[in-house]
Amino acid sequence: MIPVYHDFTEQRILIFGGGPIGARKARRFSSEATVIVISPAFAEDNFATAELVRAAPSPPDVREWIARADPALVVTATDDNGLNDSIASITHENKVLLNRADRSEANSDDDRGSHTAYDVMIPATVEDSPVQVAISTGGRSPALAKYLREQIETDITSAGAMATLTADLRAELRERDCSPSVRRDAIRAVVRDPDVWKGLRTEEINPRQEATRVVRKIMGDER
Template identity: 50%
Template sequence: MIPLYHDFAGESVLVFGGGSVGARKASRFADEARVVVVSPAFDDRLVDLAEEGGRSGAGGPAVELVRAAPDADAVAGWVDRVGPALVVAATDDGAVNAAAEAAALDADLLVNRTDVSAADGSAGREARSVVVPATVEDDPVSVALSTGGASPALAKALRERVEAEIDGAGAMAELSGELRAELRERGIDPEARREAIRRVVRSEGVWKGLQKGRSNGRKEAYSVIEEELNR
Protein backbone atom coordinates (compact mmCIF):
# COMPACT_ATOMS: atom_id res chain seq x y z
CA MET A 1 0.00 0.00 0.00
CA ILE A 2 1.18 3.55 -0.79
CA PRO A 3 0.32 6.27 1.76
CA LEU A 4 -1.55 9.28 0.35
CA TYR A 5 -3.17 12.34 1.92
CA HIS A 6 -6.79 13.05 1.06
CA ASP A 7 -8.62 16.35 1.59
CA PHE A 8 -12.02 15.68 3.19
CA ALA A 9 -13.01 19.34 3.56
CA GLY A 10 -16.64 19.68 2.50
CA GLU A 11 -17.06 15.90 2.29
CA SER A 12 -19.06 13.44 4.36
CA VAL A 13 -17.81 10.32 6.10
CA LEU A 14 -20.28 7.57 6.96
CA VAL A 15 -19.38 5.37 9.92
CA PHE A 16 -21.25 2.16 10.70
CA GLY A 17 -20.70 1.29 14.35
CA GLY A 18 -20.84 3.46 17.45
CA GLY A 19 -18.46 1.60 19.74
CA SER A 20 -14.90 2.47 20.70
CA VAL A 21 -13.54 1.80 17.21
CA GLY A 22 -16.26 3.85 15.53
CA ALA A 23 -15.65 6.65 18.02
CA ARG A 24 -11.94 6.68 17.23
CA LYS A 25 -12.61 6.81 13.49
CA ALA A 26 -15.23 9.53 13.81
CA SER A 27 -12.96 11.71 15.93
CA ARG A 28 -10.24 11.37 13.31
CA PHE A 29 -12.42 12.93 10.59
CA ALA A 30 -14.61 15.31 12.60
CA ASP A 31 -12.26 18.29 12.35
CA GLU A 32 -12.46 18.29 8.57
CA ALA A 33 -15.54 16.44 7.36
CA ARG A 34 -19.19 16.00 8.22
CA VAL A 35 -19.37 12.64 9.99
CA VAL A 36 -22.53 10.56 10.19
CA VAL A 37 -22.44 7.61 12.60
CA VAL A 38 -25.14 4.95 12.30
CA SER A 39 -25.46 2.63 15.30
CA PRO A 40 -28.04 1.35 17.81
CA ALA A 41 -25.87 2.71 20.67
CA PHE A 42 -23.02 5.19 21.01
CA ASP A 43 -19.78 5.37 22.93
CA ASP A 44 -19.67 8.34 25.32
CA ARG A 45 -16.90 9.89 23.24
CA LEU A 46 -19.22 10.05 20.26
CA VAL A 47 -21.89 11.79 22.32
CA ASP A 48 -19.31 14.32 23.45
CA LEU A 49 -18.13 14.87 19.86
CA ALA A 50 -21.66 15.51 18.67
CA GLU A 51 -22.30 17.98 21.48
CA GLU A 52 -19.01 19.81 20.91
CA GLY A 53 -19.74 20.15 17.21
CA GLY A 54 -23.18 21.54 17.87
CA ARG A 55 -21.75 24.19 20.17
CA SER A 56 -18.83 25.18 17.95
CA GLY A 57 -20.17 26.06 14.53
CA ALA A 58 -22.98 27.72 12.64
CA GLY A 59 -22.81 24.90 10.12
CA GLY A 60 -24.23 22.41 12.64
CA PRO A 61 -22.60 19.46 14.39
CA ALA A 62 -19.48 17.97 12.88
CA VAL A 63 -20.71 14.57 14.07
CA GLU A 64 -24.30 13.46 13.52
CA LEU A 65 -25.49 10.41 15.45
CA VAL A 66 -28.24 8.31 13.88
CA ARG A 67 -29.71 5.69 16.19
CA ALA A 68 -30.44 2.73 13.94
CA ALA A 69 -29.39 -0.89 13.60
CA PRO A 70 -29.18 -1.55 9.86
CA ASP A 71 -28.79 -5.14 8.78
CA ALA A 72 -26.65 -6.13 5.82
CA ASP A 73 -29.52 -5.55 3.37
CA ALA A 74 -30.15 -1.99 4.59
CA VAL A 75 -26.56 -0.74 4.46
CA ALA A 76 -26.59 0.23 0.79
CA GLY A 77 -29.58 2.50 1.39
CA TRP A 78 -27.65 4.44 4.03
CA VAL A 79 -24.73 4.87 1.66
CA ASP A 80 -27.08 6.23 -1.02
CA ARG A 81 -28.75 8.67 1.40
CA VAL A 82 -25.60 10.12 2.95
CA GLY A 83 -23.49 10.24 -0.22
CA PRO A 84 -20.14 9.98 1.59
CA ALA A 85 -16.63 10.18 0.20
CA LEU A 86 -15.58 7.43 2.63
CA VAL A 87 -17.45 4.59 4.32
CA VAL A 88 -16.08 3.19 7.57
CA ALA A 89 -17.24 -0.30 8.54
CA ALA A 90 -16.63 -0.49 12.29
CA THR A 91 -19.36 -2.75 13.68
CA ASP A 92 -18.86 -6.04 15.50
CA ASP A 93 -20.95 -7.82 12.83
CA GLY A 94 -18.85 -9.20 9.98
CA ALA A 95 -21.85 -9.44 7.65
CA VAL A 96 -22.72 -5.76 8.13
CA ASN A 97 -19.10 -4.73 7.64
CA ALA A 98 -18.89 -6.81 4.46
CA ALA A 99 -22.12 -5.25 3.17
CA ALA A 100 -20.81 -1.74 3.94
CA GLU A 101 -17.61 -2.52 2.06
CA ALA A 102 -19.53 -3.91 -0.92
CA ALA A 103 -21.90 -0.92 -1.03
CA ALA A 104 -18.98 1.51 -0.95
CA LEU A 105 -17.13 -0.32 -3.71
CA ASP A 106 -20.27 -0.53 -5.85
CA ALA A 107 -20.59 3.26 -5.53
CA ASP A 108 -16.89 3.82 -6.34
CA LEU A 109 -16.24 5.18 -2.84
CA LEU A 110 -13.31 4.74 -0.48
CA VAL A 111 -13.86 2.26 2.32
CA ASN A 112 -12.13 1.54 5.61
CA ARG A 113 -13.10 -1.85 7.00
CA THR A 114 -11.78 -2.13 10.53
CA ASP A 115 -12.05 -5.90 10.91
CA VAL A 116 -9.68 -6.60 7.99
CA SER A 117 -6.01 -5.62 8.13
CA ALA A 118 -3.47 -5.07 5.38
CA ALA A 119 -1.58 -7.95 6.93
CA ASP A 120 -4.31 -10.22 5.59
CA GLY A 121 -2.91 -9.64 2.11
CA SER A 122 -4.53 -8.90 -1.22
CA ALA A 123 -7.25 -11.46 -0.55
CA GLY A 124 -8.37 -9.47 2.46
CA ARG A 125 -8.61 -6.02 0.88
CA GLU A 126 -10.23 -4.68 -2.26
CA ALA A 127 -9.27 -1.77 -4.50
CA ARG A 128 -10.24 1.60 -2.92
CA SER A 129 -9.90 0.00 0.51
CA VAL A 130 -7.88 2.31 2.75
CA VAL A 131 -6.11 2.22 6.11
CA VAL A 132 -6.55 5.24 8.39
CA PRO A 133 -3.12 5.90 9.90
CA ALA A 134 -2.20 7.31 13.27
CA THR A 135 -1.02 10.88 12.77
CA VAL A 136 1.25 13.34 14.49
CA GLU A 137 0.81 17.02 13.63
CA ASP A 138 2.67 20.23 14.26
CA ASP A 139 0.94 22.40 11.67
CA PRO A 140 1.81 22.54 8.81
CA VAL A 141 3.88 19.37 9.37
CA SER A 142 1.98 16.10 9.46
CA VAL A 143 3.40 12.59 9.90
CA ALA A 144 1.31 9.48 9.21
CA LEU A 145 2.05 6.11 10.84
CA SER A 146 0.51 2.79 9.98
CA THR A 147 1.14 -0.85 10.73
CA GLY A 148 -1.35 -1.83 8.04
CA GLY A 149 -3.91 -2.52 10.73
CA ALA A 150 -1.77 -5.33 12.13
CA SER A 151 -0.92 -3.59 15.42
CA PRO A 152 -2.82 -0.44 16.49
CA ALA A 153 -0.92 -0.59 19.80
CA LEU A 154 2.41 -0.29 17.98
CA ALA A 155 1.09 2.57 15.85
CA LYS A 156 0.11 4.41 19.03
CA ALA A 157 3.51 3.78 20.63
CA LEU A 158 5.32 5.02 17.52
CA ARG A 159 3.13 8.10 17.41
CA GLU A 160 4.12 9.01 20.95
CA ARG A 161 7.80 8.70 20.04
CA VAL A 162 7.44 10.76 16.88
CA GLU A 163 5.54 13.50 18.74
CA ALA A 164 8.66 14.23 20.76
CA GLU A 165 10.89 14.13 17.68
CA ILE A 166 8.92 16.67 15.61
CA ASP A 167 8.24 19.18 18.36
CA GLY A 168 8.80 22.58 16.75
CA ALA A 169 8.76 21.21 13.20
CA GLY A 170 5.77 23.36 12.28
CA ALA A 171 7.64 26.56 13.10
CA MET A 172 10.68 25.29 11.20
CA ALA A 173 8.55 24.47 8.15
CA GLU A 174 7.06 27.96 8.09
CA LEU A 175 10.41 29.67 8.59
CA SER A 176 12.26 27.61 5.97
CA GLY A 177 9.45 28.16 3.49
CA GLU A 178 9.65 31.92 3.96
CA LEU A 179 13.45 31.90 3.67
CA ARG A 180 13.28 29.82 0.51
CA ALA A 181 10.98 32.41 -1.08
CA GLU A 182 13.21 35.27 0.07
CA LEU A 183 16.32 33.66 -1.41
CA ARG A 184 14.49 33.12 -4.68
CA GLU A 185 13.54 36.81 -4.75
CA ARG A 186 17.21 37.70 -4.16
CA GLY A 187 18.10 35.73 -7.29
CA ILE A 188 20.19 33.18 -5.44
CA ASP A 189 21.21 30.24 -7.63
CA PRO A 190 18.81 27.27 -7.13
CA GLU A 191 21.53 24.86 -5.98
CA ALA A 192 22.96 27.41 -3.53
CA ARG A 193 19.45 28.13 -2.32
CA ARG A 194 18.73 24.46 -1.72
CA GLU A 195 21.97 23.95 0.17
CA ALA A 196 21.35 27.02 2.33
CA ILE A 197 17.91 25.77 3.33
CA ARG A 198 19.32 22.31 4.01
CA ARG A 199 21.82 23.89 6.37
CA VAL A 200 19.04 25.82 8.11
CA VAL A 201 16.79 22.82 8.77
CA ARG A 202 19.76 20.80 10.06
CA SER A 203 21.07 23.56 12.33
CA GLU A 204 20.68 22.90 16.05
CA GLY A 205 21.16 26.64 16.58
CA VAL A 206 18.10 27.46 14.47
CA TRP A 207 15.96 24.84 16.21
CA LYS A 208 17.01 26.16 19.62
CA GLY A 209 16.44 29.73 18.45
CA LEU A 210 12.87 28.90 17.40
CA GLN A 211 12.20 27.54 20.87
CA LYS A 212 12.96 31.02 22.20
CA GLY A 213 10.77 32.74 19.63
CA ARG A 214 10.32 33.28 15.92
CA SER A 215 12.63 36.30 15.74
CA ASN A 216 15.45 34.36 17.44
CA GLY A 217 15.04 31.48 15.03
CA ARG A 218 15.07 33.81 12.02
CA LYS A 219 18.22 35.53 13.28
CA GLU A 220 20.01 32.20 13.66
CA ALA A 221 18.81 31.10 10.23
CA TYR A 222 20.12 34.23 8.53
CA SER A 223 23.50 33.60 10.14
CA VAL A 224 23.56 30.06 8.77
CA ILE A 225 22.47 31.21 5.31
CA GLU A 226 25.04 33.96 5.00
CA GLU A 227 27.79 31.60 6.15
CA GLU A 228 26.76 29.10 3.48
CA LEU A 229 26.45 31.71 0.69
CA ASN A 230 29.85 33.20 1.52
CA ARG A 231 31.72 29.90 1.45
Protein backbone atom coordinates in the same frame (compact mmCIF):
# COMPACT_ATOMS: atom_id res chain seq x y z
CA MET B 1 1.07 -0.66 0.06
CA ILE B 2 2.02 2.99 -0.54
CA PRO B 3 0.85 5.74 1.86
CA VAL B 4 -1.04 8.68 0.35
CA TYR B 5 -2.80 11.72 1.79
CA HIS B 6 -6.40 12.50 0.90
CA ASP B 7 -8.13 15.85 1.35
CA PHE B 8 -11.60 15.29 2.83
CA THR B 9 -12.44 18.98 3.15
CA GLU B 10 -16.16 19.60 2.56
CA GLN B 11 -16.72 15.89 1.88
CA ARG B 12 -18.88 13.42 3.79
CA ILE B 13 -17.71 10.40 5.72
CA LEU B 14 -20.20 7.72 6.71
CA ILE B 15 -19.42 5.63 9.80
CA PHE B 16 -21.48 2.57 10.67
CA GLY B 17 -21.07 1.77 14.36
CA GLY B 18 -21.43 3.91 17.47
CA GLY B 19 -18.97 2.19 19.79
CA PRO B 20 -15.52 3.39 20.90
CA ILE B 21 -13.99 2.63 17.49
CA GLY B 22 -16.70 4.61 15.71
CA ALA B 23 -16.18 7.49 18.14
CA ARG B 24 -12.42 7.48 17.55
CA LYS B 25 -12.93 7.55 13.80
CA ALA B 26 -15.47 10.37 14.15
CA ARG B 27 -12.99 12.45 16.16
CA ARG B 28 -10.29 11.74 13.61
CA PHE B 29 -12.27 13.01 10.62
CA SER B 30 -14.53 15.70 12.10
CA SER B 31 -11.88 18.41 11.93
CA GLU B 32 -11.91 18.22 8.15
CA ALA B 33 -15.02 16.46 6.88
CA THR B 34 -18.74 16.24 7.53
CA VAL B 35 -19.13 13.01 9.52
CA ILE B 36 -22.32 10.99 9.93
CA VAL B 37 -22.38 8.09 12.41
CA ILE B 38 -25.19 5.54 12.10
CA SER B 39 -25.86 3.14 14.96
CA PRO B 40 -28.76 1.79 17.05
CA ALA B 41 -26.88 2.92 20.18
CA PHE B 42 -23.94 5.16 21.00
CA ALA B 43 -21.16 4.75 23.53
CA GLU B 44 -20.69 7.42 26.16
CA ASP B 45 -17.78 8.81 24.22
CA ASN B 46 -16.69 11.90 22.32
CA PHE B 47 -17.92 11.91 18.73
CA ALA B 48 -16.69 15.48 18.14
CA THR B 49 -18.97 17.33 15.71
CA ALA B 50 -20.32 14.22 13.98
CA GLU B 51 -24.04 13.92 13.27
CA LEU B 52 -25.36 10.91 15.19
CA VAL B 53 -28.21 8.99 13.56
CA ARG B 54 -29.89 6.38 15.75
CA ALA B 55 -30.81 3.54 13.40
CA ALA B 56 -30.16 -0.18 12.91
CA PRO B 57 -29.47 -0.34 9.18
CA SER B 58 -30.07 -3.46 7.13
CA PRO B 59 -28.17 -3.99 3.85
CA PRO B 60 -30.92 -2.22 1.83
CA ASP B 61 -30.72 0.69 4.29
CA VAL B 62 -26.95 0.83 3.81
CA ARG B 63 -27.39 1.08 0.06
CA GLU B 64 -29.87 3.93 0.56
CA TRP B 65 -27.58 5.76 2.99
CA ILE B 66 -24.64 5.59 0.60
CA ALA B 67 -26.79 6.85 -2.27
CA ARG B 68 -28.21 9.67 -0.13
CA ALA B 69 -25.01 10.81 1.60
CA ASP B 70 -22.68 10.34 -1.39
CA PRO B 71 -19.72 9.81 0.97
CA ALA B 72 -16.06 10.03 0.05
CA LEU B 73 -15.32 7.31 2.62
CA VAL B 74 -17.31 4.63 4.45
CA VAL B 75 -16.08 3.19 7.75
CA THR B 76 -17.30 -0.16 9.12
CA ALA B 77 -17.16 -0.22 12.92
CA THR B 78 -20.14 -2.30 14.06
CA ASP B 79 -19.95 -5.48 16.17
CA ASP B 80 -21.90 -7.45 13.54
CA ASN B 81 -19.47 -9.16 11.16
CA GLY B 82 -22.18 -10.04 8.67
CA LEU B 83 -23.41 -6.45 8.53
CA ASN B 84 -19.86 -5.15 8.17
CA ASP B 85 -19.29 -7.53 5.25
CA SER B 86 -22.50 -6.32 3.60
CA ILE B 87 -21.51 -2.68 4.10
CA ALA B 88 -18.12 -3.43 2.55
CA SER B 89 -19.67 -5.18 -0.44
CA ILE B 90 -22.14 -2.36 -1.10
CA THR B 91 -19.40 0.25 -0.69
CA HIS B 92 -17.25 -1.57 -3.24
CA GLU B 93 -20.20 -1.76 -5.64
CA ASN B 94 -20.52 2.02 -5.42
CA LYS B 95 -16.76 2.51 -5.90
CA VAL B 96 -16.39 4.42 -2.64
CA LEU B 97 -13.33 4.31 -0.38
CA LEU B 98 -13.72 1.85 2.50
CA ASN B 99 -11.98 1.54 5.87
CA ARG B 100 -12.64 -1.77 7.66
CA ALA B 101 -12.14 -0.47 11.19
CA ASP B 102 -13.98 -3.52 12.54
CA ARG B 103 -11.23 -5.93 11.52
CA SER B 104 -8.38 -6.86 13.81
CA GLU B 105 -4.88 -6.36 12.49
CA ALA B 106 -4.45 -10.13 12.17
CA ASN B 107 -7.63 -10.52 10.13
CA SER B 108 -6.59 -7.61 7.96
CA ASP B 109 -3.44 -9.53 7.08
CA ASP B 110 -5.36 -12.75 6.37
CA ASP B 111 -7.81 -10.98 4.05
CA ARG B 112 -5.19 -8.97 2.18
CA GLY B 113 -5.83 -10.91 -1.02
CA SER B 114 -9.47 -9.79 -1.08
CA HIS B 115 -8.64 -6.10 -0.87
CA THR B 116 -9.65 -3.80 -3.72
CA ALA B 117 -8.38 -0.44 -4.93
CA TYR B 118 -11.04 1.16 -2.72
CA ASP B 119 -9.84 -0.37 0.57
CA VAL B 120 -7.79 2.00 2.70
CA MET B 121 -6.01 1.79 6.03
CA ILE B 122 -5.91 4.79 8.37
CA PRO B 123 -2.42 5.09 9.87
CA ALA B 124 -1.44 6.53 13.22
CA THR B 125 -0.35 10.14 12.79
CA VAL B 126 1.73 12.73 14.61
CA GLU B 127 1.15 16.38 13.80
CA ASP B 128 2.78 19.71 14.45
CA SER B 129 0.88 21.71 11.85
CA PRO B 130 1.59 21.97 8.99
CA VAL B 131 3.93 18.98 9.46
CA GLN B 132 2.27 15.57 9.67
CA VAL B 133 3.90 12.14 9.96
CA ALA B 134 1.96 8.95 9.20
CA ILE B 135 2.95 5.64 10.80
CA SER B 136 1.87 2.20 9.64
CA THR B 137 3.04 -1.30 10.48
CA GLY B 138 1.19 -2.75 7.51
CA GLY B 139 -1.58 -4.03 9.76
CA ARG B 140 0.77 -6.13 11.90
CA SER B 141 1.38 -4.32 15.18
CA PRO B 142 -0.83 -1.46 16.43
CA ALA B 143 1.17 -1.49 19.69
CA LEU B 144 4.35 -0.71 17.75
CA ALA B 145 2.59 2.02 15.76
CA LYS B 146 1.49 3.63 19.04
CA TYR B 147 4.99 3.38 20.50
CA LEU B 148 6.57 4.95 17.41
CA ARG B 149 3.99 7.73 17.44
CA GLU B 150 4.89 8.56 21.04
CA GLN B 151 8.60 8.65 20.16
CA ILE B 152 8.10 10.83 17.09
CA GLU B 153 5.90 13.29 18.98
CA THR B 154 9.00 14.46 20.85
CA ASP B 155 11.22 14.45 17.77
CA ILE B 156 9.00 16.75 15.69
CA THR B 157 8.41 19.38 18.38
CA SER B 158 8.54 22.79 16.61
CA ALA B 159 8.71 21.15 13.18
CA GLY B 160 5.65 23.17 12.22
CA ALA B 161 7.40 26.40 13.15
CA MET B 162 10.46 25.28 11.17
CA ALA B 163 8.27 24.61 8.13
CA THR B 164 6.79 28.10 8.35
CA LEU B 165 10.20 29.72 8.84
CA THR B 166 11.82 27.94 5.89
CA ALA B 167 8.82 28.65 3.65
CA ASP B 168 9.29 32.37 4.34
CA LEU B 169 13.02 32.11 3.66
CA ARG B 170 12.45 30.28 0.37
CA ALA B 171 10.10 33.02 -0.79
CA GLU B 172 12.59 35.73 0.13
CA LEU B 173 15.45 33.97 -1.63
CA ARG B 174 13.37 33.62 -4.80
CA GLU B 175 12.71 37.36 -4.77
CA ARG B 176 16.47 37.95 -4.56
CA ASP B 177 17.03 35.84 -7.70
CA CYS B 178 19.34 33.39 -5.96
CA SER B 179 20.17 30.31 -7.98
CA PRO B 180 18.12 27.18 -7.20
CA SER B 181 21.20 25.34 -5.93
CA VAL B 182 22.07 28.13 -3.49
CA ARG B 183 18.47 28.32 -2.27
CA ARG B 184 18.43 24.57 -1.73
CA ASP B 185 21.74 24.54 0.16
CA ALA B 186 20.71 27.50 2.32
CA ILE B 187 17.37 26.00 3.35
CA ARG B 188 18.94 22.61 4.03
CA ALA B 189 21.54 24.28 6.24
CA VAL B 190 18.84 26.09 8.21
CA VAL B 191 16.88 22.87 8.75
CA ARG B 192 20.03 21.13 10.03
CA ASP B 193 21.23 23.95 12.28
CA PRO B 194 20.89 23.12 16.02
CA ASP B 195 20.79 26.78 17.07
CA VAL B 196 17.78 27.46 14.85
CA TRP B 197 15.99 24.48 16.41
CA LYS B 198 16.97 25.68 19.88
CA GLY B 199 15.46 29.07 19.16
CA LEU B 200 12.22 27.54 17.92
CA ARG B 201 11.90 25.22 20.91
CA THR B 202 13.12 27.35 23.81
CA GLU B 203 12.93 31.00 22.68
CA GLU B 204 16.30 31.50 24.37
CA ILE B 205 17.62 32.83 21.07
CA ASN B 206 15.91 34.40 18.08
CA PRO B 207 15.35 31.63 15.49
CA ARG B 208 14.87 34.08 12.64
CA GLN B 209 18.19 35.78 13.35
CA GLU B 210 19.94 32.42 13.57
CA ALA B 211 18.38 31.31 10.29
CA THR B 212 19.49 34.54 8.61
CA ARG B 213 23.02 33.98 9.88
CA VAL B 214 23.06 30.48 8.40
CA VAL B 215 21.70 31.68 5.06
CA ARG B 216 24.30 34.44 4.78
CA LYS B 217 27.08 31.99 5.53
CA ILE B 218 25.93 29.63 2.78
CA MET B 219 25.28 32.34 0.20
CA GLY B 220 28.69 33.98 0.44
CA ASP B 221 29.11 36.32 -2.53
CA GLU B 222 25.49 35.84 -3.61
CA ARG B 223 24.10 37.88 -0.72
